[in-house]
Amino acid sequence: MSDSDELLSIRAAELYYDEDKTQDEVGQILGLTRWKVGRLLAQAKEKGYIRIEIVHPRARKLGLERELRDAFGLADAIVVPVSGAKNDAEIRDRVAQGAADYLTALRPVPRTLGISWGRTLDDVAAKLTDGWATRVSVVQINGGVTLNQRAGTAAATAVSIAKKASGDATLLPSPAILERLETKKSIEGDRMVAQVLGMAAEASAYLYSAGVAGPDSAHVHSGYLTTENVRELVRRGAVGDVVGRYIDANGMIVDPSLDERTLGLSLDQLRAAPTSIAVIAGLAKQAVARAMVSSGLCTVLVTDEETARAVLNP
Amino acid sequence: MSDSDELLSIRAAELYYDEDKTQDEVGQILGLTRWKVGRLLAQAKEKGYIRIEIVHPRARKLGLERELRDAFGLADAIVVPVSGAKNDAEIRDRVAQGAADYLTALRPVPRTLGISWGRTLDDVAAKLTDGWATRVSVVQINGGVTLNQRAGTAAATAVSIAKKASGDATLLPSPAILERLETKKSIEGDRMVAQVLGMAAEASAYLYSAGVAGPDSAHVHSGYLTTENVRELVRRGAVGDVVGRYIDANGMIVDPSLDERTLGLSLDQLRAAPTSIAVIAGLAKQAVARAMVSSGLCTVLVTDEETARAVLNP
């Protein structure tokens, strides 16, 4: 296309889109036939000079969603925009809303939903509306925070999600990480715990988030790991944890002996699930998001635009 | 509109604009009639959820242009977008291009064009193409930079603009500001200078920019004023200079005695001109832009989006 045609196409686009003129009117103003105007507009669109953005906190980025699905063979992807968000909290909020919307619309409705815990899951629980589903059993899939001041939030998340669906919550009464392998084995052997784990293993869908491997990790706050432990994990390549298990950029377990002492669903069980929904929001979680998606940990990814881009173009 | 309708309108907009579906297809996907979809889209547009932007360095902001024309009774306004510009230099570049385009398209073609000098005018001169007009006489309207190392650039601007229009340039052989009033009067009395000033006064159009009142002013660099002089002018309310004359926020001369010693077209002559094109680019010049426009110094303003907004909403 000649240079003057390019300029003309911009002028035409201004009159057509900004001034709401018809192509005919634009043609009269610029001294062109209406067909020429139509072609110029088509060229401007094709060259990407016309950008149409949907500005709404609950808007989605269907283009990125498709790219994610295609690139990683995901069953689905939900990507929310970041434009207009003032801070990380607002982005997390939008992602949580997106996850809640997705869960509400999910068909078939899961009979049993396995969930992890954490701030992200709390947010999703808060966004779910009463009656988002009916009679859904919620089961925890990894050991919870039970031994510190935040006690009960993990349980509260599960109960809240279940209650809003007129279902009941089954809690996993165990620490996330045990100090000794034998302790873990014996807890696993407990009839009650084994029953919960069995239920978790057969859940029809999973909903979980991931943590960043760093001094701010929930495991550190909860006292399961020391700052030094986490530093060592990072040294060995850890990018974050999924249901309590630390993975590297390839989605591999970083420390098998630590992993053996971690109670809950295994990553392979998660990978085998037909529906596992990962909810990941915020700038800090891009590395772990990529590790999860590329190693097939989830079939559905709910995230923000920037994380989506980072996952696609590492 | 109900909350769910709002969400629906967003979903519809996504399918319609991002996925290029027809309203009918959107309707089938969302389970709505195509008329409902059309209404939802109209609502989304009306509520401003659909933002259409033309992304091109030579695009213009017709909405802001109209606002400027209406608010200040301008004959015309050219506003270029800032989005996508990496720095101030790129914005200046776009504004210069806009001014060059405007000048090229200006009808009737001015027989005599009065110009000031400065970096902005240099940029505009560089953007003008050979043959932008034919046989236009260019005349300087204020005293030039002749006594320092940058000697000749003011002349070069004028010559360049004239040459590209197969016309000739008439230079004003005088300093911008004289130390003593008598000197100024005697230079003004010089036959040659008087002739140039007469020609300048009768130019059919003016093209000029403005400077910021600050230590970086061209007058300081050229040695006409000291940093101290400028500081004093600022203290007395100066926001910048137009054709060498310092004005305050209301467009009034700040220091009449200084102004008397400034050689060139007076501001009142400029205000009386039927076509005077002000070219103002960059974040620093918003105050002086507003002063100029609101005091009627120009009939045409060429500027960038941000300055335009600043002028409209001070």
Added chain:
DNA sequence: CCAAAACCTGCTCACATGAGCAAAACACCC
């Protein structure tokens, strides 16, 4: 509880638009 008003819905019709096509204009090569 009912009437009036406001609103929403599905429709017809007129207009706006993009696809496809023949003719014209242009570029190119021998």
Added chain:
DNA sequence: GGGTGTTTTGCTCATGTGAGCAGGTTTTGG
């Protein structure tokens, strides 16, 4: 310079879309 292939142009026609309207539904106020 003339023939050939390619691009551009102006058009017809089918489809997409918005305005306006009648009938139905919900809301509001007595």
